[in-house]
């Protein structure tokens with residue numbers, strides 16, 4: 409009897425250790441999985457597709473026709489710039505070991521991918537694949553901020569701001585949550601970037617919109633979206649790409665990825681309908697710009713929760729996203745009078761916060777989730793989540809304000825009034841979006 | 846000869862064309878235009894924000910007809926374009942001093 413009970417005990421201990429190793433890829437005796445690698449390669453392509461052309465078209469359709477190319481250009485140039493910055497230093501700052509400072513920032517040991525070979529593994533996938541997958545997140549995050557400043561910003565300011573922002577805001581925030589920093593030690597739950605992507609971009613967008621100032625004529629004399637159809641096409645690409653964003657964040661081709669995909673899709677669908685129904689009741693007509701804005705709100709909101717909650721959580725998060733993000737869009741514009749032109753804070757910032765808070769509730773098994781960490785309760789997890797949101801929001805807000813002032817000093821932020829009236833397509837890029845002859 | 850310019854609701858364009866055709870008007874020029882009348886445009890709502898759209902899409906029809914067809918043509922356009930709602934449009938009539946049919950060289954009402 410004694411022997412038997414001891415063997416059960418040791419079996420339990422071993423499986424507990426194995427489980428621990430499995431959820432901590434960094435400590436694992438890693439072995440490449442072809443299935444995982446194939447899925448993350450695919451996800452990488454999907455997430456790049458979210459920015460180019462998904463987000464670019466989504467935003468491009470929402471501005472007036474004389475600024476459509478400038479918005480496409482902003483997204484495209486940021487994608488190129490972020491890729492280079494990622495290779496040079498940002499990946500290393502986010503994901504390498506920072507030694508004594510590791511709680512706050514990574515080191516420089518992987519700058520230019522130093523030491524990374526085709527043999528290097530990150531969990532069960534090649535580190536090159538991990539590098540590329542994470543790069544696509546570093547691309548879309550500053551590109552989201554484009555929605556705060558279209559139709560009036562200088563192109564040089566876009567480049568300088570985005571570059572500094574990646575180093576000063578994205579790298580530390582990413583390191584805190586995903587790179588082994590203090591928030592991950594605290595046990596913060598952010599599956600695919602509610603904090604790292606959406607809170608950083610949303611808060612920074614709001615601050616930058618304030619520093620930059622409103623568009624001429626805001627709010628009464630602003631022209632409506634010039635091409636809602638383009639916005640719909642972009643939103644569709646974002647929706648599909650988000651499967652890579654969220655299900656890819658499982659970093660494995662497994663059941664976790666499958667459930668992440670389920671909840672991502674359900675939240676998007678529910679938030680779309682919610683947004684459209686509210687418009688229908690409030691304004692008498694459900695709009696297509698509205699339904700796809702709801703889609704993005706639902707996707708942003710489920711992002712931090714996607715690997716942790718079940719379908720019930722997804723439905724609730726979708727409804728809350730559709731109601732709350734819509735309310736904030738109006739509030740920021742009409743009450744605060746801030747020209748966050750394409751509602752980056754209301755849709756992404758607020759959405760990211762919603763999901764980051766609600767994951768503490770709906771990850772719990774009693775609400776159909778996949779379970780909170782050992783020893784965590786809904787209440788204790790909620791405190792950790794709030795800590796994550798508040799600290800990252802403060803970092804994003806203050807750093808963005810400082811960067812914006814620096815950019816103001818170097819290149820200036822705004823184009824002249826004349827250039828703004830002519831439109832950035834002609835004045836900044838010398839091109840026209842539409843030849844109407 | 847008279848030049849009749851009518852600014853109408855775009856969705857009435859086909860009815861106006863067949864009405865004019867049936868009274869013997871054999872040519873017209875149609876342009877998509879933007880304009881406003883007394884209401885000064887309309888409002889559109891995107892993401893809960895109201896946008897003043899000053900210029901509303903309209904269709905401009907230009908026809909040149911013989912003097913004796915003027916009354917019928919104006920009437921035909923007015924009847925075919927009328928919905929009774931705001932924004933139905935306007936009709937303006939000018940004197941046309943000359944017309945030339947390029948291929949044949951015909952002038953005046955023969956050129957129409």
Ligand SMILES: Nc1ncnc2c1ncn2[C@@H]1O[C@H](COP(=O)(O)OP(=O)(O)OP(=O)(O)O)[C@@H](O)[C@H]1O
Nearest residue numbers: 852879880881882883884903930931932933934935
């Ligand atoms: N005085 C005008 N001069 C030139 N074009 C005009 C004038 N008034 C109207 N139009 C053109 O006709 C279009 C339709 O005008 P509309 O029918 O709205 O006139 P209205 O005076 O506002 O009448 P309603 O009250 O029936 O709307 C306008 O969009 C504009 O293109």
Ligand SMILES: [Mg+2]
Nearest residue numbers: 882883884932
């Ligand atoms: Mg009118």
